[in-house]
Amino acid sequence: MRTASTAKFISRKQSPRAIVLYIFLLFAFSIFIFVFNAGNIVEDHPAPVISIQSHPQTKFLQTADDELWDAPSRHGLRPCVKPTSRYKGKIYNFSLYSVAFFFWSSSFAEISDMVAVAHIMNATLVIPQLDRRSFWQDSSIFSDIFDELHFITTLQGDVRIVRELPKELELVPRARKHFTSWSSMGYYKEMMQLWNDHQVIHVAKSDSRLANNDLPLDIQRLRCRALYHALHFSPPIESLGKKLVDRLRMRSGKYIALHLRYEKDMLAFTGCTSGLTDAESEELRIMRENTKHWKVKDINSTEQRIGGFCPLTPKEVGIFLQAIGYPPSTLIYVASGEIYGGDARLSELMSFFPNLVFKEKLATKEELNAFAKHASQSAALDYIVSLESDVFVPSYSGNMARAVEGHRRFLGHRKTITPDRKGLVRLFDELESGQLRETSSFSDLVQQMHKNRQGAPRKRKGPSPGIKGKARFRTEESFYENPYPECICRSPHLSGYGMLNRDGRFPGYELQAMSVHGAAAI
Structure with a gap:
């Protein structure tokens, strides 16, 4: 019965409209299967670059992380501490000494300032001493904190630095001086008259002794050499x-x-x-x-x-x-x-x-x-x-x-x-x-x-x-x-x-x- 019916169906002549409809449905079904499978392929094996760029939340998080941690652009700026061609190195009188005492609370600036002041006044700088009367009552000395030898040798072309005052000068009368805060180059040129009567200047207070601005370029760069090249920790x-x-x-x-x-x-x-x-x-x-x-x-x-x-x-x-x-x-x-x-x-x-x-x-x-x-x-x-x-x-x-x-x-x-x-x-x-x-x-x-x-x-x-x-x-x-x-x-x-x-x-x-x-x- 089934064989006879099938043969009868096959032998029946199909109309052209039915054939076109059949082909169209078959074509549509094929396209559906292709798109479905292609979708599964992309989902199972995503391309990382495409996924990150197309996901707004991921992109936002990445940008936020950059903003939190990345350093700002330096715009091609670089350190420059080399003296200019007009700079004159150390020109000092071996008998003139400046002794600086510094408060640890602002030592970074104080030490660098005193290097520059010693250079301006043609003085020999004695290694600064730590103030022990401060709140912290610290017994540390300079060499406990800094590499003393490196400090002296790095600045040897700028100012003469010694570890301690020579014994023959320990008892000579000193000029105890509180230099005026934020002073200019001209001020220290005037202070050089102190050498007429004294061999040693005791700088009792040394924080903020130099102006922030309007100083010669070479003096400013000397401060930077002292700060960023001479001062190494121990x-x-x-x-x-x-x-x-x-x-x-x-x-x-x-x-x-x-x-x-x-x-x-x-x-x-x-x-x-x-x-x-x-x-x-x-x-x-x-x-x-x-x-x-x-x-x-x-x-x-x-x-x-x-x-x-x-x-x-x-x-x-x-x-x-x-x-x-x-x-x-x-x-x-x-x-x-x-x-x-x-x-x-x-x-x-x-x-x-x-x-x-x-x-x-x-x-x-x-x-x-x-x-x-x-x-x-x-x-x-x-x-x-x-x-x-x-x-x-x-x-x-x-x-x-x-x-x-x-x-x-x-x-x-x-x-x-x-x-x-x-x-x-x-x-x-x-x-x-x-x-x-x-x-x-x-x-x-x-x-x-x-x-x-x-x-x-x-x-x-x-x-x-x-x-x-x-x-x-x-x-x-x-x-x-x-x-x-x-x-x-x-x-x-x-x-x-x-x-x-x-x-x-x-x-x-x-x-x-x-x-x-x-x-x-x-």
Whole structure:
């Protein structure tokens, strides 16, 4: 029956319309099968480049990561510290000596300034001595912190430097002199008359002795040679500093160095008590009253904070970095002394970024024993780690923060985010009062506020508008915070010590030989 029916069906003549319809359906079905299978092939074996470019979220995340970590463009700028053809090397009288005592809190600038002053005055410079009456009561000497021999030999063409005053001059009458702050070249030329009556000048105070601006180019470059080439840390400090950097890199390829200047002496000096208990505020007031060289006794803490003169608190730092866009997993090295308020205050930062690291956790007890009770040497370790970080963030613009920022600029404008404390305080208060919420709008405001505060090349800022007389010098940006344009040039060839390589260092120079030879300042 089935065979007969099939034969009958086949033998039946099909109409042309039916045949066309059959062919069309067969063709459509074939196209469907091809598209379906082709779709499965693309989905199972995606091309990585096409996938990343076509996925808007992936592209956004990649861009955001670049913005968080990449250094700003240096626009072809390079270090330039070589003397000009007009420069005259050391021309000194062997019987004239200048003895400098420096306070460790601003040693970076002080040592370099005294090298330049000795050159201007044709004096022999005696290795500076560390002030031991400071808050830290540190017994370190110059050679404990710096490579003394390297310091002397590197500058031998600029100024004569000796380790100590010759015995025949130890008892001669000295001119004890407090040179005027931010003085020009002409001032020190006049001071040379002191040599008429004295063989030794005792420089009792040496911080901010030279002007930031309007000095001869060769004097400015001498300051940079002293700062970035002559001042190497001592071998034990550089060795451990390099180990700390390597260990951070092993934990996470990138890290932030946070100079958290929330220590007892800084809060007492600035009179900042926001968020502290009454007992803590009173303790700081007594400390300030009992410190002779802190001239301002009565300070309005609220006015200090509104004016942006207070260090950011640990909690404020956490809010700030989160608003900038850093994820909670970010590795943060905390460069600081003992945080006022201890773990209770640090926990406020850790609630935002739990991956905090301190040198005490990064190094062994045996490694740190040599630096115990020597705050200056400990600060030098923090300086090294901060200098080599992917991103440097200071919570306050103190001496160390300015020195690190300037050094990072010199080495290739490495990324440094300087918080706008005055602007942030306003946003923090609005956030606290409920006028702002911790949402994208708050982050947008913070990011826009700091768009141009990330270490990109710019010329040094002059005095604040409206300030007249000598007071204007105090408002100028520090030469050591930004040595551009005198020591950073837009030249196709590096005028000084060779070309920089891609990561901002000099080829052939290891980290301990080039990038960590600055003076740390608390």
